[in-house]
Amino acid sequence: MKLFKNLLKQPSFIFGASLFLLTLLLALLGPLVFHLDTKTRVGLAYMPPSAKAWLGTDHLGLDMFSLLIQGLRSSLYVGFVAGTIATVVGTAVGVYGGYKGGLIDDLLTVLTNLFLVIPSLIVLILISSSLEEGRSLTLIALLIGATTWTWSARAVRAQASSIRARDHVALARINGYGTAGIVALHILPYLLSYIFMVFIIQTATGILTEASMSLLGLGPYDSISLGKILNEAKTNEALTDGAWWAFMPAMVLITATVLALYVLNTSLEGVFNPRLRK
Amino acid sequence: MLKNHPVLKHILGRAAWYLVTFLVAVTINFFLPRMGKANPVDTIMAKVSAGLDTKSANAVEEQYLKEFDLVQVDAHGKVVRGRDGKALKTSLGSQFVNYLGMSLRGDLGGSILQHPKRVSEIIKGAIPWTLALQLPTIVFGWLIGNVLGALAAYKRGVFDKLFYPGALLMSAIPAFCFGILLVYWFAIKREWFPAVGGYDEGLTPALSIPFLSSAAYYYVLPFLSVFLLVVGGQAIGMRSMCIYELGTDYVKYAKLLGVKENKILYYMFRNAMLPQLTGLAVSLGTMVGGALIAEIIFSYPGLGMTILTAIQSNDYPVITGCCLLVTTTVLIANFTADLLIGLLDPRIRAVQGGK
Numbered sequence: 001m002k003l004f005k006n007l008l009k010q011p012s013f014i015f016g017a018s019l020f021l022l023t024l025l026l027a028l029l030g031p032l033v034f035h036l037d038t039k040t041r042v043g044l045a046y047m048p049p050s051a052k053a054w055l056g057t058d059h060l061g062l063d064m065f066s067l068l069i070q071g072l073r074s075s076l077y078v079g080f081v082a083g084t085i086a087t088v089v090g091t092a093v094g095v096y097g098g099y100k101g102g103l104i105d106d107l108l109t110v111l112t113n114l115f116l117v118i119p120s121l122i123v124l125i126l127i128s129s130s131l132e133e134g135r136s137l138t139l140i141a142l143l144i145g146a147t148t149w150t151w152s153a154r155a156v157r158a159q160a161s162s163i164r165a166r167d168h169v170a171l172a173r174i175n176g177y178g179t180a181g182i183v184a185l186h187i188l189p190y191l192l193s194y195i196f197m198v199f200i201i202q203t204a205t206g207i208l209t210e211a212s213m214s215l216l217g218l219g220p221y222d223s224i225s226l227g228k229i230l231n232e233a234k235t236n237e238a239l240t241d242g243a244w245w246a247f248m249p250a251m252v253l254i255t256a257t258v259l260a261l262y263v264l265n266t267s268l269e270g271v272f273n274p275r276l277r278k
Numbered sequence: 279m280l281k282n283h284p285v286l287k288h289i290l291g292r293a294a295w296y297l298v299t300f301l302v303a304v305t306i307n308f309f310l311p312r313m314g315k316a317n318p319v320d321t322i323m324a325k326v327s328a329g330l331d332t333k334s335a336n337a338v339e340e341q342y343l344k345e346f347d348l349v350q351v352d353a354h355g356k357v358v359r360g361r362d363g364k365a366l367k368t369s370l371g372s373q374f375v376n377y378l379g380m381s382l383r384g385d386l387g388g389s390i391l392q393h394p395k396r397v398s399e400i401i402k403g404a405i406p407w408t409l410a411l412q413l414p415t416i417v418f419g420w421l422i423g424n425v426l427g428a429l430a431a432y433k434r435g436v437f438d439k440l441f442y443p444g445a446l447l448m449s450a451i452p453a454f455c456f457g458i459l460l461v462y463w464f465a466i467k468r469e470w471f472p473a474v475g476g477y478d479e480g481l482t483p484a485l486s487i488p489f490l491s492s493a494a495y496y497y498v499l500p501f502l503s504v505f506l507l508v509v510g511g512q513a514i515g516m517r518s519m520c521i522y523e524l525g526t527d528y529v530k531y532a533k534l535l536g537v538k539e540n541k542i543l544y545y546m547f548r549n550a551m552l553p554q555l556t557g558l559a560v561s562l563g564t565m566v567g568g569a570l571i572a573e574i575i576f577s578y579p580g581l582g583m584t585i586l587t588a589i590q591s592n593d594y595p596v597i598t599g600c601c602l603l604v605t606t607t608v609l610i611a612n613f614t615a616d617l618l619i620g621l622l623d624p625r626i627r628a629v630q631g632g633k
Contacts, residue, residue, distance in 0.1 A: 113299075114298075114299050114302055116560060116563075117299055117559075117562075117563060117608065117609060117612050118299065118302070118303050118306070118563065118605055118608070118609075119563030119564070119566060119567050119604060119605060119608055120563065120564070120567070121563070121564075121567030121570070122563075122567070122601045122604055122605055123306065123310070125585065125589070125597065125601055126306065126307065126310040126311055126597070126598065126601050127310050127313070129311065129589055129592075129594070129597050130310060130311040130312070130313055130594075151560075154560075204450075208452050211452060211454070212452075212454070212567065212568070212571045215454055215571050215574060215575075216571070216574070216585065216586055216589055217586065217589050217590055218589060230454070230455075230458070234458075234574075234575065239458065239461055239462060239466060239473070240466060240473065242462075242466055242467070244462065247458055247462075248462075251455040251458060251459070254452060254455060255450060255451050255452070255455055258450045258451075258452065259446070259447060259450035259451075262446065262449065262450045263446065263450075266446070266514075266518075269518075
């Protein structure tokens with residue numbers, strides 16, 4: 001409760017949280033509140049915003065506003081799924097390695113560092129370009145999560161190994177707790193805030209990575225994502241036609257979501273790590 | 279002997295580690311694309327087999343199979359056949375061995391789309407553009423971002439209040455979005471700069487004044503699209519690092535001792551720089567990836583565009599070739615950063631003095 005009060009005192013937290021909630025609400029309630037249709041043409045190609053199509057039309061004459069809401073839903077979905085995988089796998093590897101130490105820790109650290117320096121976008125390009133059958137949105141999210149967990153593992157491991165040296169962990173060990181007990185009761189609770197921050201960053205990374213892949217033409221075949229809207233706009237000359245409504249709103253949505261997550265993260269850091277507060 | 283040379287020991291250790299990483303990267307580069315069902319020869323055949331009768335189609339297919347090392351070839355360059363007259367397939371293992379040998383010789387195979395052009399030839403044309411764009415943006419962006427971040431942390435007040443939100447916004451904008459914005463504002467709305475390409479179409483790449491000045495003109499927007507974001511991102515990191523350092527005991531103690539402000543700043547900056555350098559090494563891969571995507575927005579003739587065209591036409595050898603090259607470059611850059619850390623980190627040198 002006190003933590004929450006501290007958070008609410010931070011203007012940056014209020015800004016980040018409300019901006020993120022706004023995008024979340026738009027994605028969740030959008031289809032219920034507005035009449036969305038991403039299949040039928042409502043006009044000619046690249047029609048400017050009008051009463052009929054609030055944000056104009058795309059190169060096929062589809063309603064841009066509907067596409068955007070659908071795209072935002074997909075992007076957030078990819079972000080959450082990829083973020084969850086990256087956080088869970090990374091935390092498991094990081095906590096285990098950081099607490100256990102020894103050979104397994106060494107091996108895990110080598111593995112983590114290996115895949116940390118090999119650019120994950122490159123690995124993603126290699127995998128996805130070989131999938132002939134095409135990539136569903138969920139598959140893309142899984143792949144992103146499977147390539148970005150290394151960052152969380154490294155971050156969490158550093159924290160876990162510092163907690164390992166604390167007295168209460170030694171006491172728990174003397175009292176006969178097993179590894180699982182110590183990790184669950186005496187290490188994870190101290191890491192929760194940190195893991196939550198890792199999750200926020202990884203969600204943002206997931207959203208950005210999906211957009212990058214879509215721009216490379218490796219986007220999902222089964223759904224519209226914000227990155228795919230940008231890709232279509234770029235390949236279909238929206239930029240040179242001056243059809244700002246075909247790319248500007250999608251860019252604003254991506255940037256707003258990522259900015260909201262980053263601001264949230266910094267404000268949480270300020271509360272969880274009092275040394276930064278001044 | 280190495281005990282007396284901790285810096286050398288550090289360098290050798292890192293070199294060995296990067297060699298291992300490189301080998302893993304090469305292995306991934308070979309096996310990942312082969313995980314899927316897609317086969318380069320099928321892709322080509324779908325394109326060229328139209329209008330050929332079965333016999334000549336088979337001959338052409340065999341030619342391609344040979345080229346992509348999918349069938350066994352004897353010492354005379356002839357396809358090895360089994361009893362039924364069918365060509366024997368090369369096992370994945372020996373394909374891998376051949377691939378390793380070729381890669382080490384700098385041969386990355388042949389392109390499908392631009393057959394019979396070699397991949398290394400295609401990449402060679404793209405490398406200078408990508409290097410010219412990414413090396414200065416990342417190095418200078420990092421330096422300037424760090425100085426500005428440290429200043430913001432130290433000065434606080436109005437400068438920080440204005441700078442910090444701006445830097446935060448910059449660090450959150452994806453490079454491709456910022457690139458689109460720049461193109462839209464400065465190339466389409468006001469025609470100050472060209473929207474796409476790396477140089478004037480009428481010129482041929484050469485070390486001449488008209489070409490270089492044209493390239494410089496086309497360079498402005500792509501450069502800004504990455505540079506400003508790197509500055510923003512680095513400044514944010516440095517700022518919080520310096521705020522942390524400002525609160526540490528050694529700074530307080532130095533202040534109590536009456537050490538000069540500038541000297542304290544110098545100590546603080548040095549201490550905060552090291553984690554920033556490590557941070558750079560860690561985020562290098564992401565940065566390079568982001569910049570590759572930004573290249574695409576400007577249709578800049580670098581590796582990003584090469585990868586995009588290759589993906590659009592399923593040109594696997596080019597995709598994997600580019601990927602291997604990008605990974606190798608990132609590894610080399612990381613290694614350089616590690617060496618710098620070895621030279622700058624007093625803890626590594628201290629071992630030498632303390633013995």
